[in-house]
Amino acid sequence: MSLKAVPALLLLVVNQFAHAELAQNLSVDIRSLSLGNAVTADPPGISAIHFNPAGLSHIQGLQTDVQGLMLNLDIKREFSAPPGFNVFGYSDDPVVCDVPKTQVNSNGLCPNFKTSSSKVNGVSLYVPILDKFVNWPAGLPVTIPFAAIAYRAPGSKITYADAFYAPLAVGFNQKDGDPGNFMGQQVALERITYLSPSASYQISDNLSVGASVGFNYAAVALKTDLRFPNELFGVLRLVDENICAPFKQNGSIVTDLLLFGLCNAKDTLGPFKKVATMEVAMQQTLSPSYNLGLLWEPSNDFAFGMVYQSGATEKLKGHYKVTIDPGAPELIAALNSSVTGQVLSALLGFPGAIPTTSEGIASMTQEYPAHFQAGIKYKVFPDLQVNFDIGWTDYAAWQGLPIVFDRPLAVLQFAKLLAPGVTADSLTVPLNYQSPWNYGIGIEYSMTDRLKLRAGYEPRTSAIPDNQRSTLVPVNGAQLFGLGLGYRFDKDTDIDLTAAFIRSRDSIPANTSNLSNSTAIDNLILNPYAGLDVKTNTKIAILGIAYRTRW
Template identity: 60%
Template sequence: MRKIRLSPLVSAIVLTGCSSAAFAQLGTNLSVDVRSLALGNAVTADPPGISAVHFNPAALTKIEGLQTDMQGIIANFDIQREFTVPAGYNVFGYSDDPMVCNDGPEVTADICTDFKDKVSGDVEYASLYVPVLKKMVDFGAGQPIAAPTMGIAYNPPGSKATFASAVYAPLIAGFGAENGNPGNFMGQQVALERITYLSPTVGYQVSDELSIGGGVGMSYQAIGLKSDLRFPNELIGMLRMIDEVVCTPFKENSDIITDILLLGMCNTEEGMNPFGKFGQMELALEQSLSPSYNLGVLWEPREDFSFGMVYQSAAKMRMKGRYRIHNAKAPQEMIKGLMSSPTGQILAAILGFPNAVPNSESGLVSMDFEYPQHVQAGIKYKVMPDLQINFDVGWTDYRAWDKFRFEFDRQISALKIAKLLSENVTDNSLALPLKFTSPWNWGIGIEYSATDRLKLRAGYEPRSTSIPDGKRNTMVPINGAQLFGMGIGYRFDADTDLDLSIGFLRSKDNIPANASSLANLTGVNNLIFNPYAGLNVKTDTKITILGLNYRTRW
């Protein structure tokens, strides 16, 4: 059956789209600058050194002479995923799901007699996609992801222009788990990264009170995924019933008559099971050059007050990559059974099914991906000579992720069938409706000058979710988040500063059974996107970030 053959491919690509969406919102501005992290990213009116390239290019005019920044940021991902069974749980009358059922092989009933209280599918280690190797690399258990960055800026003597460029990571995140982890059905390994490797930028001082700036960012974008696949669906449950009930009398006594009447579906060594593993998918998409631009303005009418605004453009990409599918035995046997019957062959020919399903297959895939535009504005106000408050509001155009459209390097028969049922499918493409929203967010930061050398900082940034309730999933669990930051700044001398910051982001989610069409929705028409159909899902994500910045003027 061609549709069953395609299911691993479609499912994995869809999950990849969801992962990029969730990661992008969860990880925005977490790995760019140490001082900004401590101030809840409320720095548009008070950008930090060369990182103004990202936060507000106009503030580069605050730099004199030659300056270099070197930063090291490490992040630890603690993602807990919990699955529980609600009352009345079953898929087409079956509830013996080994993921949530304690019954052993000695229990032959289709209904589970002893459900587990809860099942944990926690993330076990960090992962990162390495461009040169063209694959994902796992860190050891408990090992964090590191993101070193650096920048250089120069203000010629007597010039109103300041030139700068920085290497930084607007987004870098990834995680993985060992074989057999229950969370692997929505990503055993996931990696998403955007690395800006060149960002020529200029800030210009128009007057004593007003500065403007702009720059171009040249970035590398990558998405990587490895995922186990299963489809606890009513349709698959019906196929199991046919195999175990209808076909049982004919397993050892089939003849031409039964083959014709039953389409050869009983001539299989392994039947379909809604709780069985259907295969595994590996996928990687990348774009080596993804340009974007930043524009900023900084207005400082008084010493104790300033206003800043920045516009970060969208980055539109044509990402390309490869996929590899490892098919399980059950779908292969299903097609083999159809091909053993004259009527099964006729049905397969009418529907355009393949003659066989291989053990593995690979090919090319591409997609148009847009890193969304962002606008942020804020103020800096000194309520006391030693106490400063920053406040920012921002908006990111996640509405651009209304749908993701994936294009394959060949026509696929299953899509020819599916296009009759959905306007989002053509012969060689599949569109995933996400219906993201574009919420506003805010952040606040406080900086206290304890001495002429020592500054103490704290910040808070609540992050509203852009993912609708009906699209939440466990790939990167998020339903709103809170970012807390703290840090210190110490000036060794007139030309040397050191910043140390720590940030903590927390996001908890509860997805009741049948609440999300990308996680746990049951029904005949939800074959592909619901590996935890009918189960309650809870997630708890904690990200801890530690950063150190060494800034020197020459």
């Protein structure tokens, strides 16, 4: 495995955590979305398995829930060059340079800049059985079904339940040539609860407790282009275009010895050149977790609930494939064509050759964060109910993440001399996330005995420090707005309809994020937009329907 595969795996990790935060509780229950997920004291049917399993005590007899959710992603990014933009003196970055390469000055300076836009083309899913991406038809929202069943025997204090749902399911794809492809052309992240045996116990008329165990499938998959706009790659371009130019056709043993054979390269690397394309997918078929809940309802007008959703240790394993552009193989071949170049390669731990394609196995262990939430419901008037929740998610568990490879890597043998947390066959990605508190508020108005109207709002504080922000998905704060209605057809049948909208905007000025646009010489791995100003705008629209019936 080459240097080019390492940043793609790091990108995969950063992408998973960014999406996990933004997409939390978006594909679990329709009614909850319409109330800003403020439902700990007002659990929604059998979906109480997730939000507060103590709420299963509200169920009598046999009940089934079937829900469907349609989700549409609108992710946009803008890249622009600030005054004085350059990487090692070069500014002809095709992402922002507004002239053809043939019109760029001979010294690599761009005479005119543009603001470049990137846009998601459609939704992508990773299908484990097929072991590949499936791109949803462009412009068509992805449909996610989930179902649940619960039973409480007459006269019993115990309710049993099970549900299939998706705590996290999101993915997207972009067209070839999109400037955003250096931070993911195809992305899919999934955590699917396929079994969740649960039970609640009604201790008294107004107090219940409950628990559920989740059997989860987890997967992350990514296809991305790679480039490294860094000072070190600027040096390589300078050597090729300025120092080696006189010797390209007139080389000799002397020049080979003095210049380490670099001038023999037919192609080389540069700060703005695409270096490789990387595909990687990792999964775990069983990742267990559990939920514990309590519900206290002293009157019809007031209730208090709380839930603890455990963390989970995810041990993901999968495969990678990297297709390398000519620059890197040519450069290594040129080094090895000279005696001094071979000595330099040995000292730096460079491989003897770089194949145009390589494949292997990678694994990583991560902590899916624990979550605590508590809330109340209160009937201000007989027909108007207000829900309010506060919640905390342990994103601080993501201080760093170790990735292990199936063989020692030459690049890591070199990197371990410079970077802490690196060995010959592993490295640790520094994240330094924080654990924020958030709140949600929901309002439900009973217009008639059959019809209820709902509205909700949930602002989401980002767990990502400013210097770790990524262009992949803007997560430096988000807002969820929900609207919905519930209609009771008869005493045994309810329909819920919901429309929800999430927006998240971010601005990442040049050289402020170590995972997007830093120009520091030691930030080589994950800064494909080094020196550029980045703006991001994400919108997620959700429509859903739930059918609940008792038998």
